[in-house]
Amino acid sequence: MKLTKGKIADLLNEPGCEHNHKKGQQGKNKACTQQAKPGAAQGGCAFDGASIALVPITDAAHLVHGPIACAGNSWGSRGSLSSDATTYKMGFTTDISENDIIFGGEKRLYKGISQIIKRYDPPAIFVYSTCVTALIGDDLDAVCEAATKKFETPIIPVNSPGFVGSKNLGNRLAGESLLDYVVGTAEPEYTTPYDINLIGEYNVAGEVWSVLPLFEKVGIRVLSKITGDATFEEIRYAHRAKLNVMICSKALINMGRKMEERYGIPYIEESFYGVEDMNRCLRNIAQKIGDEALQQRVETVIAEETAKLDIALAPYRARLKDKKMVLYTGGVKSWSVMSAAQDLGMKVVATSTKKSTEEDKAKIKKLLGKDGIALAKGNAKEILRVIAKTKADMLVAGGRNQYTALKARIPFLDINQERHTPYAGYVGLIEMAKEFDRALHSPIWQQVRQPAPWEKVASSPALKDSLP
Amino acid sequence: MTTITRNKKSVAVNPLKQSPPLGAALAFLGLKGIVPLFHGSQGCTAFAKVLLVRHFREAIPLATTAMTEVTTILGGEENIEQAILTLVESAKPDLIGLLTTGLTETRGDDMDAILKSIRQRHPELDYLPIIFVSTPDYKGALQDGYAAAVNSIVATDYGTPVGAIRESPLQQVTILAGSLLSPGDVEEIKEIVEAFGLNPLVIPDLSGSVDGHLDDDYNSKTPGGTSLSQLQQLERSLFTIAIGESMRLGAETLKQKFGTNYQILPRLTGLGAVDKFLWLLAQISSYKTNDNWQFLPQIPEKYQRQRRQLQDAILDTHFYLGGKKVSLALEPDLLYQTSWLLKEMGAEVHTGVTTTKSPILKELPCDKVTIGDLEDLEDIAPGSDLIITNSQGKSLADKLHIPLYRMGYPIYDRLGNGSRCLVGYRGTMQFLFDIGNIFIELGH
């Protein structure tokens, strides 16, 4: 895929994304095209986004063409887990030097690819361009094409230099690479009428393992996981699925839409968080691809699971009832976490709508009720202000805000990429309840908020009468 | 003399090094009320931030000029200006630490001219020092960026202090704290210097900003570290002690600028090295109390006692460390400090891998050192009893069934990186116990 202005504009205006469906308005919502603000921006770059979406492919090598900044500061820190290969956890980078910048880095890239093939022989290599190599005009596509022929291994260009945009755009650029170079290049051994793909689920903390058994139980086969705990091979035959299920994410929406266009595969958007959403997800899939029998099995499983869950959750529900949280996370996750929290009887008193689409915002409003605060923008200070104002009991947000909360002596739960606990599916909700309970009822809060005895001026010394 | 080889590979596999801008930002974080500002695209800052946040488990203030494809081609002046104005408004910093990245260096933004014209347009910012350092990602590693930033910090003119703060009762010594030192190390160094009746002016002082402490307010700039008014006092120092060979440039700059003499201490662990440090302090403090340079150096009782404790610890631990083969992958200064200490304990430095060039590499206690990555370490480490590198070495250590001791950046999977102290007599003892315990655990 050549990275052209037109291509990027297309991705930004992705019709599958409701960001671009603002009612009564032509054109697009700011959320996608908005430019980062100097001095205020905090987010990741397009390269970051592309690697979030592709690195979970466990047996592929991921080679970053650029100076040390891009890979050196980030490799090995993604939270996606693998059930088998570990190649994806390795950091590969051309680590270009000043010489490469003067004379061009293509030769170094080609040689780098050859070295990886020789020593690690992965089934595929994803090659990422970055700001510097894009600026000096290295032709990634040409090098990858030549290398693919020479080494008879798919070498896939991902044109995602950081300066073209945000993480979100990077996700989509990754999707384009999969569409152009991977999907449709192999055939599965067999297919069934109940084959689906999961798109946009990255197996953070092993979440996909909480839901795969459910699918299996009702007789839905997950053909390709895109990309959490995926092999390169399984993505190649993703075009044979009957349905694409987009998980909690607008990020790879272009894949859903284009696979519908190219292969006639319909897509639905679902979430695995909370009882309601998990139930709905199973029902919707069954309704789209299933017969009566499958739908029946889904109902049975839902009944079983929710009954079990009610018993398991009862003690937590009692302890969590009416606890208030401020939720600060992007896009779809806001409402899916909100509904999970409400399953537990907790209240979301404020949440972010920064990255949310119009449709998400409507859902959020409904879940928030009339007193809830929708935070359009948010930095650490703003979050703390809202926590103070709403007297919230805790903050639920991405890891980057962890210390915002902790430093303010407020309980915190990590909901994003780097966490270690899976929250998806029915079992995930139990995990989430446990974590909420642990965070809120820890004995530490009293200690870290307690002033030293000598700071309480009013109180008289305890030993006053027993000293001479 | 150690032979230095550079691997001939076209690809770094499991890189050991981090970028120079990350190092520069880290150095800036040791100043109070600063916001480090990356001139580049936003991703570089986000990655650096995530790495530092995970290492220190602290909120870390970093900002970006958020360059895009278009602004890169047009040049970064407008973005830099806007970023500075935005920061002044939102964080009210006392200082800004501006650093370049690979992108803007490749483009070739003329930073001097840009800063000059911003200064001209905004006289209202005259009070605000902007410390500038050039750190292209494609040249060197974290240690180089850190050293370059320290040099810029001491080279920058902060104007004369308001009022006559000059008569502090204590004599002042400048300590240039290299990237081999953690916040806990710096804390220890300050305590030692103060015990000699001297006033340490530490650059940079990470012990006040990322040491892990609770403040009462939320900070969008660094809550502690060396303050602007301290920086204005640099000229007053009697002497500069530079810790880590990479601090030489900064020490030299201070000498040129203020005529302050200096001494480089390439390491601060091990009995001999710490002795040397204390002896130096004793001489400096004796000089201040005594105009005729009558030499009456005094070592505080506390450290004499710690010294005897260390000697005892050396005796106790040598059974476990003697003859052990250790493979290390660390930045040059930290590699030098750690491998010499091991060598002095009777351990053998099996191999060394490092990130960047340094004159000190020639003086390592081993035959060969490779400027390379963790793949190189994986190839040469087999047969050693211990690996010392950052957290990224975990999987190779597991694979080779060799225990791992974590040092350097980043350390994700250990707590207390902000307060851990491995220098001085006390810190050396801690290190020896840590390593000894690893071997006891294994039953060696």
Ligand code: SF4
């Ligand atoms: S912004 Fe550019 S240079 Fe920085 S990490 Fe992203 S791709 Fe690399």
